[in-house]
Amino acid sequence: MASSKSPRAFTSFICQSCRQRLLPHPTRGFSTSAARKADGPPFPSHDSALSGLGALSSSMNSTSRRKGFNNTGDTNASRPSFMEYLDAPAGDLASVLSQHAGRNLNAMDTKPHRMHILATKHNTHITIVQPTRAASQTASSGVSGTSASAADQKKMVDVLLSLSAGNIGFRKAGRGSYDAAYQLAAFVLKQLQERGIASGIQKLEVVLRGFGAGREAVTKALLGAEGRSIRGKISAVVDATRLKLGGPRSKKPRRLG
Numbered sequence: 001m002a003s004s005k006s007p008r009a010f011t012s013f014i015c016q017s018c019r020q021r022l023l024p025h026p027t028r029g030f031s032t033s034a035a036r037k038a039d040g041p042p043f044p045s046h047d048s049a050l051s052g053l054g055a056l057s058s059s060m061n062s063t064s065r066r067k068g069f070n071n072t073g074d075t076n077a078s079r080p081s082f083m084e085y086l087d088a089p090a091g092d093l094a095s096v097l098s099q100h101a102g103r104n105l106n107a108m109d110t111k112p113h114r115m116h117i118l119a120t121k122h123n124t125h126i127t128i129v130q131p132t133r134a135a136s137q138t139a140s141s142g143v144s145g146t147s148a149s150a151a152d153q154k155k156m157v158d159v160l161l162s163l164s165a166g167n168i169g170f171r172k173a174g175r176g177s178y179d180a181a182y183q184l185a186a187f188v189l190k191q192l193q194e195r196g197i198a199s200g201i202q203k204l205e206v207v208l209r210g211f212g213a214g215r216e217a218v219t220k221a222l223l224g225a226e227g228r229s230i231r232g233k234i235s236a237v238v239d240a241t242r243l244k245l246g247g248p249r250s251k252k253p254r255r256l257g
Helices: 007-013 016-022 044-067 072-078 082-087 099-105 150-154 172-176 178-194 213-223
Strands: 113-119 124-134 156-164 204-209 234-239
Touching (some): 113 213, 124 178, 156 178, 178 213, 204 213
Parallel strands (some): 113 204
Antiparallel strands (some): 124 156
């Protein structure tokens, strides 16, 4: 009895054309869908890599926020686009220039005035300084733009007022007292009102120098009733006292008695 041979044994005796006819035919003649792989679970290596990158990016964003870096998305969302400026009406300057742009254009006009206070143990000096400008543009200089000479029109003025305790009647040791400094500060603030200087001050910086009694006296005058007209214009208080660190040997202190 002859044993039955497997189908693989007959494959070598079938020609190529017959072999193509024996293959199973698809149910549809043409396929309209793109070829793709069968749905299955994602590769674990790719999934772990994506999760690792996501964790890294989130940690970097949180670190940048803690360090103070700005978020690009938030900045672009809060900042108006250029198309909004182009679509704005031509005559409406307020819609074209934002508040920050208008403030930058007037940056030169908002330079602060300064009140320099030099308080030593012997005297107190107060000097009011403005940004350097022509004398014809300063009301307290007494120089007008029409009747002034050519030399006066070219003159530049920065110091508006400079007084010390000796200018208001204090002499010798009395010039370094607390009362002398307080009366000097009240007199200077009154002169700012009478000469019209206070009306031209938009911002005022107070620069303190020295540790004399006038340091606290002028501060009390600015915080009191004498400084109510100019107190709201103070934008900064600066300490410019010179401190000696090393350097040459100091002078021998004077000993009385």
